[in-house]
Structure formats: structure tokens, C-alpha cells
Amino acid sequence: MNIHEYQAKELLARHGVNVPSGQPCKSIEEAEQAARTLFDAGQTMVVIKSQIHAGGRGKGTFKSGFKGGVHLCKSVEDVVEKAKAMLGQVLVTKQTGPEGREVKTLLVASAEKIVKELYLAVLLDRNSSRPIVMASTEGGMDIEEVAEKTPEKIVKETVDPSMGLLPYQARKIAAALELPSELIGQAAKLLMGVYQTFWKCDASMVEINPLCIVENVDGTHGIAAVDAKISLDDNALYRHKDIVEMRDLGEEAPLEIEAGKYDLNYIKLDGNIACLVNGAGLAMATMDIIKHFGGDPANFLDVGGGATREQVTAAFRIILSDPNVKGILVNIFGGIMQCDVIAEGVVAAAKETNLSIPLVVRLEGNNVEIGKKILNESGLQLISGDTMADAAQKIVAAV
Amino acid sequence: MAILVTPETKVLVQGITGGFGGRHAKLSLDYGSQIVAGVTPGKGGQKFEDKVPVFDTVHQAVAETGATTSAIFVPPPFAADAILEGVDAGLDLVVCITEGIPVNDMVKVKRALQGSKTRLIGPNCPGIVTPGEGGGSSGGCRIGIAPGYIHKKGNIGVVSRSGTLTYEAVWQLTCRGVGQSTCVGIGGDPVNGTSHLDVIKMFNEDPDTHGIIMIGEIGGSAEEEAAAWIRDHCKKPVAGFIAGTTAPPGRRMGHAGAIVSGGKGTAEAKIAAFREAGIQVAETPSEMADVLLKIM
Numbered sequence: 001m002n003i004h005e006y007q008a009k010e011l012l013a014r015h016g017v018n019v020p021s022g023q024p025c026k027s028i029e030e031a032e033q034a035a036r037t038l039f040d041a042g043q044t045m046v047v048i049k050s051q052i053h054a055g056g057r058g059k060g061t062f063k064s065g066f067k068g069g070v071h072l073c074k075s076v077e078d079v080v081e082k083a084k085a086m087l088g089q090v091l092v093t094k095q096t097g098p099e100g101r102e103v104k105t106l107l108v109a110s111a112e113k114i115v116k117e118l119y120l121a122v123l124l125d126r127n128s129s130r131p132i133v134m135a136s137t138e139g140g141m142d143i144e145e146v147a148e149k150t151p152e153k154i155v156k157e158t159v160d161p162s163m164g165l166l167p168y169q170a171r172k173i174a175a176a177l178e179l180p181s182e183l184i185g186q187a188a189k190l191l192m193g194v195y196q197t198f199w200k201c202d203a204s205m206v207e208i209n210p211l212c213i214v215e216n217v218d219g220t221h222g223i224a225a226v227d228a229k230i231s232l233d234d235n236a237l238y239r240h241k242d243i244v245e246m247r248d249l250g251e252e253a254p255l256e257i258e259a260g261k262y263d264l265n266y267i268k269l270d271g272n273i274a275c276l277v278n279g280a281g282l283a284m285a286t287m288d289i290i291k292h293f294g295g296d297p298a299n300f301l302d303v304g305g306g307a308t309r310e311q312v313t314a315a316f317r318i319i320l321s322d323p324n325v326k327g328i329l330v331n332i333f334g335g336i337m338q339c340d341v342i343a344e345g346v347v348a349a350a351k352e353t354n355l356s357i358p359l360v361v362r363l364e365g366n367n368v369e370i371g372k373k374i375l376n377e378s379g380l381q382l383i384s385g386d387t388m389a390d391a392a393q394k395i396v397a398a399v
Numbered sequence: 400m401a402i403l404v405t406p407e408t409k410v411l412v413q414g415i416t417g418g419f420g421g422r423h424a425k426l427s428l429d430y431g432s433q434i435v436a437g438v439t440p441g442k443g444g445q446k447f448e449d450k451v452p453v454f455d456t457v458h459q460a461v462a463e464t465g466a467t468t469s470a471i472f473v474p475p476p477f478a479a480d481a482i483l484e485g486v487d488a489g490l491d492l493v494v495c496i497t498e499g500i501p502v503n504d505m506v507k508v509k510r511a512l513q514g515s516k517t518r519l520i521g522p523n524c525p526g527i528v529t530p531g532e533g534g535g536s537s538g539g540c541r542i543g544i545a546p547g548y549i550h551k552k553g554n555i556g557v558v559s560r561s562g563t564l565t566y567e568a569v570w571q572l573t574c575r576g577v578g579q580s581t582c583v584g585i586g587g588d589p590v591n592g593t594s595h596l597d598v599i600k601m602f603n604e605d606p607d608t609h610g611i612i613m614i615g616e617i618g619g620s621a622e623e624e625a626a627a628w629i630r631d632h633c634k635k636p637v638a639g640f641i642a643g644t645t646a647p648p649g650r651r652m653g654h655a656g657a658i659v660s661g662g663k664g665t666a667e668a669k670i671a672a673f674r675e676a677g678i679q680v681a682e683t684p685s686e687m688a689d690v691l692l693k694i695m
Contacts, residue, residue, distance in 0.1 A: 124502060124506070124589060124590070126589050126590070126618075126619040126620070126621075126656075127619075127620065129505070129506055129509040129510075129590045130506060130509075130510070131506065143661075144661050144662055147661070148662075160510065161503070161506045161507050161510050162507070162510050162511075199503065202501055202502070202503050204502065233501055233502045233503070234655075235475060235499045235500060235501045235502065235655065236501035236502070236503065236504075238475075238476065239476075239501075265653045267647070267650055267652065269645075269647065277563075278563055279561060279562050279563025279564070279653075280561060280587060280652060280653025280654040280657060281559070281560060281561020281562070281563060281564035281587070281614070281616055281642050281653075281654070281657075282561065282563035282564050282567060282642075282684075283652070283653060284561075284616060284617070284642040284643045284645075284646055284652050284653070284657065285564055285567075285640070285642040285683075285684040287645040287646070288642060288643070288644045288645050288666075288683070288684075289683045289684060289685070290645075291644065291645045292682060292683050297645055300646070300650075300652055300653065302653040333563045333566050333567055333570070335544075335545065335546030335549065335562075335563070335566050364567075364570060365546065365549070365566075365570075366546065366548075387685045388567070388683065388684055388685045389683055389685035389686070390685075392683075
């Protein structure tokens with residue numbers, strides 16, 4: 001699960017990480033109030049940021065034609081004007097795709113005077129099966145590009161999960177970021193906080209880009225998380241009720257939310273051949289084989305080990321609500337499940353949804369002959385596939 | 400021989416009184432596997448299927464029955480603890496079927512496994528089958544959720560992250576009259592107990608394994624590591640398949656570990672690593688067995 005920047009900053013602040021003061025605002029009035037509070041407290045510049053899950057907000061453009069999803073403002077009036085142009089509008093960035101995302105929340109925060117931008121992330125290192133802290137002096141940039149072109153500019157520190165990030169490791173990273181001595185202590189404290197946020201919230205990634213050296217009003221320097229992105233481990237959400245409440249369904253594809261209700265793992269793609277498969281690996285391989293034979297998969301769909309009649313019906317409904325879909329390939333390896341039971345489910349689902357597009361069914365496993373007989377005698381216009389290759393070729397030919 | 404388990408291996412089932420665990424424990428009994436004990440805290444003293452004694456702790460089950468291996472079917476919030484209980488009881492092998500364990504729990508488990516003698520397979524895996532000589536390969540050792548009857552005793556080792564793709568490969572082999580030594584599902588999570596490479600090394604040493612099918616998928620770099628080792632050390636023919644060529648980057652494809660992130664873990668990179676290591680790559684999952692048999 002992903003959360004918004006303002007929510008990520010809230011979690012970070014809870015763990016002692018210095019984030020610029022600010023407020024999430026869902027109306028012009030709230031934005032005005034938040035801006036007034038900041039200016040009254042002595043801020044001379046305020047930033048207003050669109051809260052959507054996609055990156056590239058600053059360089060994005062609203063469908064209204066208004067440019068920029070992030071703006072610096074010098075007055076309350078300025079904030080109000082910008083908020084009016086942003087709130088409720090659809091922002092298109094390089095990560096949203098052409099459909100864009102509606103901006104329903106704005107983060108109004110103090111605009112820090114940035115001296116230097118750095119990069120910081122905590123994530124799982126799959127090779128060592130341990131958390132890893134990644135930092136770079138090249139902040140504000142695309143870190144993948146940094147890793148590609150100048151890997152020496154990325155420092156990594158592996159964390160022993162039985163001890164957590166140790167203070168000396170935090171200082172080591174701070175020093176590698178070429179921070180001045182007077183900021184090492186403060187930076188180390190921030191690093192410890194970021195790690196704690198990662199570990200205690202069961203995050204799969206915490207990314208601070210940029211992490212900034214900022215100039216305080218009194219001229220001294222400090223360190224702050226100016227932007228923040230957190231993804232959470234779905235498997236651990238059961239123990240974080242407060243974080244689950246941060247879920248924004250408006251940021252997720254409606255069909256994927258619907259699929260989740262039936263324990264179906266569905267991911268929409270751009271093609272026109274839908275597939276319904278049991279098992280994640282086989283589901284991926286089914287997409288691949290459709291492509292291999294010249295077709296274009298419309299989705300990933302894993303019905304899991306059970307594949308009950310109710311699930312299969314829900315899966316058909318979800319698949320068919322994608323207007324691009326011109327054919328369906330059902331590929332089930334009925335290992336423990338009986339193929340006849342699956343066949344009955346497929347027939348019932350096809351009838352219930354008044355299926356009118358080509359359907360190729362490939363069943364393998366227990367009672368496969370009875371299953372095929374049920375399909376053949378169903379009165380449905382369906383095509384039977386013997387192997388995966390056979391079934392894939394048949395559906396590609398049929399659409 | 401075979402690897403990891405033989406028809407003689409004594410297996411206990413953690414979570415045997417649950418619906419899922421009970422169903423598969425029964426299937427393993429029917430297959431002829433030595434299911435000698437069950438463990439469910441609070442249900443010690445009961446009998447499963449009127450014959451398998453249930454204990455409150457893994458320690459008791461091991462002391463009473465001599466079980467050396469465990470299959471775990473307990474729900475995700477309690478699975479990490481169940482694995483560690485098996486480790487503490489000194490089991491040789493723990494096979495965790497449970498799907499949905501928090502990653503941080505597995506990070507802690509993996510740390511705790513260091514220096515222990517226990518090998519963990521999984522989690523989020525279909526388990527292990529060493530086929531037997533009876534009808535439908537019965538009489539072998541079935542730990543987990545794989546359909547037993549699709550197997551056939553023989554000399555091909557199969558290792559995969561995915562359950563149904565393992566069945567697909569096994570069934571292709573069996574339909575061509577070719578049997579398997581052992582089939583191992585290592586699971587689809589980002590942190591698992593045993594890697595492709597660990598299993599490949601065991602197959603390489605096993606005199607009863609004459610050829611190997613290795614099935615991988617997007618995410619991580621375990622397939623690349625295995626390929627590098629195979630190139631330099633493996634004495635046996637290996638055929639491979641990688642799932643997820645069409646998977647969009649940044650999306651988790653069902654398995655928690657199946658994700659291309661930061662441009663890493665792509666199917667293209669894995670297929671290239673396979674080819675470079677001399678592994679014969681099946682273009683489609685329909686050809687996994689044929690590709691191997693061609694080089695045997």
C-alpha cells in the first residue's frame with residue numbers, strides 16, 4: 001500500500017524525524033487557514049503541494065492547462081489563488097499516465113531555504129535479507145540514474161535486524177554524505193528516526209528525496225525531510241490499524257479494489273486478451289505466452305488455489321468490465337481441485353455474465369475428462385485448449 | 400536417494416487441526432507419507448484422523464515421535480513463531496506453506512536461522528515432493544500442497560518459486576514418461592529460507608538426479624546467482640523458464656517477491672543470465688520438459 005506525502009511525513013514526525021511544518025488541506029478555506037498560520041509564525045515563503053501517489057508533480061500539468069502541481073507562495077492570497085487552480089483538478093505527470101489523478105488534498109507547508117539536497121532511503125536488500133540504508137549526495141535526482149551512471153556516489157549500510165540501525169552506522173552515513181561536523185549529530189538522529197519509521201511501520205520502502213540541509217531563520221543550518229514517500233508491506237497491515245486508515249481508494253484502480261473483495265489478485269494491463277489463472281507464477285506465464293503468440297494480455301488475474309464458483313463469476317465480471325477485452329483465456333491447473341468443479345464454475349460464470357466474446361478454456365489435472373465434458377455440453381460457444389501453447393494460440397486466433 | 404526428504408522422512412504438521420493444514424495432512428497420509436505428529440497449541444492429546452497424535456509443542460512432538468521435518472500451515476501472524484519453534488526443537492527441515500507473512504517477520508527469522516542446523520523452505524511455497532514407487536507416485540514423501548498423483552519417480556530435479564508452474568513442469572515430464580527425483584517449491588516471497596542456488600547445489604550432488612528444471616520469475620536476483628554458479632560448477636543439464644516477461648514494472652504480480660523495481664529483477668536480465676550460463680531456456684512454459692529432454 002502507498003500513502004500520500006503528508007501521511008508519510010506524519011509517520012516520520014512520529015518517529016522524531018524533522019519535517020517542515022505544514023497541514024493537509026481538503027478545501028480552499030483550510031488552505032487559507034494553514035497558510036495564515038504559517039505566515040503568522042514568521043514564514044516568508046510557503047509551498048503548496050498536490051497530494052497524489054504519483055511522482056513528477058512539480059513538472060506536471062493540470063488538465064485545465066494550469067502548470068505545475070507544486071508552487072511557492074509569498075502570501076496568503078497567493079496560496080488561495082493557487083489552491084483554487086489545483087484543488088479538485090486532474091493533474092497529469094509523467095507517472096500518472098494520460099488519465100492523470102484528481103487532486104483532492106493539498107499540503108500547505110513552510111518552504112525551507114534549501115542549502116543542499118541529499119538522497120536517503122531505507123528498503124529491504126533481498127540479497128542479504130536485511131534492511132539497507134541507501135544515501136547519496138546527489139539529492140533531488142532520479143536515484144536509478146545516479147546508480148547507473150555514478151554508483152560510487154551511493155553509500156549503503158546494511159542493518160542487522162536483531163539490533164537495528166546503530167548510532168555509529170548513522171554517523172558513518174552522515175559523514176559519507178559530506179555533512180559538516182556540526183550537523184553530524186542531528187543527521188544521525190534523523191537517520192535513526194527514518195530507520196525506526198521503516199521498521200516499526202513495516203514499510204517496504206521509506207524514501208526521502210530530497211533530504212535537505214536547510215537554513216534556519218537565525219542563519220544556522222539544520223537538516224529536514226523535505227519530501228517523503230513510504231510504501232507499506234501489505235502483509236503487515238493487519239497490525240497497523242492507524243496506517244490502514246490512510247489508504248486512499250481514489251488512488252487505486254476501481255477494478256483492482258473490486259477484485260480484492262473476492263481475494264482475487266487482478267492487475268489491469270493495456271491488451272485485449274483477458275486471462276483467468278490459478279497461481280501467480282502460472283498467471284504471469286499465461287500473459288507471457290499470449291504475448292509470445294502475438295496477442296496482448298489485458299490483465300494479470302490469479303484466482304488462487306480455491307477458485308470457487310463465486311470467485312470465478314466475480315473474476316468474469318471484473319474482466320468483462322474492461323471495455324478493451326475481446327477474448328478470455330482460462331488456464332487452470334487443477335491439482336488439488338477437481339477440474340469438473342472448475343468447469344462447472346466457468347460455465348455458471350459465463351452464463352451469468354451473458355458472455356458473448358470468445359472463451360478458450362484449458363484445464364489440466366484431476367477429473368480433466370469430466371471437466372471437458374461439462375464444458376462441451378454446456379451449450380456455450382467455448383473453445384477447448386489442450387496445452388498452454390495450444391490454448392494461447394487459439395485465443396490469439398479468435399480475437 | 401533424492402534430496403531433502405525421502406519416503407522414510409518423519410514429518411510433523413504444525414497447524415494440523417486447521418482446515419487447510421488438516422486437508423493437506425490427510426492428502427499426505429493418503430499418499431503414503433510418514434506424517435507422524437501434529438502440533439496445535441491447546442489441542443495436545445487429540446488424534447488426527449484417529450491415528451496421528453497431536454501435541455501442544457513441537458518439542459513434545461519431536462521427543463515422542465522422532466519427527467525431523469515440519470510442514471507449517473499456521474496463519475500468517477503466527478507463522479514466524481512457528482518456524483522459530485521448529486528451529487529451537489532442532490528439526491532438520493522446516494517447510495513453511497503459509498502465504499502472507501510480514502516481510503519484517505521473515506527478516507528476523509532469517510537472522511535467527513544463522514548458525515542453526517535447520518533448513519527452511521518457503522514460506523509461501525507449495526512444499527516438497529519426493530515421488531514414491533506406488534500408483535500415482537504414492538509411497539513417496541509429500542510435504543505441502545502439491546497434487547501427489549502428477550508425479551512419477553525418476554531422475555529429474557525441479558525447483559521453482561511458483562506452485563502451479565512447478566505442477567506444469569512436473570506434469571509435462573510425467574506425461575512424457577519421465578520421472579522426478581525431488582520437486583522443490585522455494586516460494587514467492589522476497590525473503591525465503593532456501594534459494595534456487597541452494598537447491599541446485601543439492602541436485603548437483605545427488606546421484607539420482609540426472610537433469611534439472613529451474614523455474615524463476617521476476618524480482619530479486621536469485622536466478623542470476625544460481626545461473627552464475629551453474630555456469631562454473633554444475634555437472635548436469637539444466638533447462639529453465641522465467642515468468643513475467645510481460646509484467647509491468649513496479650507492480651507486484653501476485654507473489655510478494657515478484658516485482659521489477661528500480662529496473663532490477665527483469666525477466667530479460669534473468670533469461671540473459673540463463674543463456675550465458677548455458678541453461679537451455681524454454682520460450683514458453685509449454686516447452687519446459689521438452690527443452691530439458693532435448694539436452695539429456
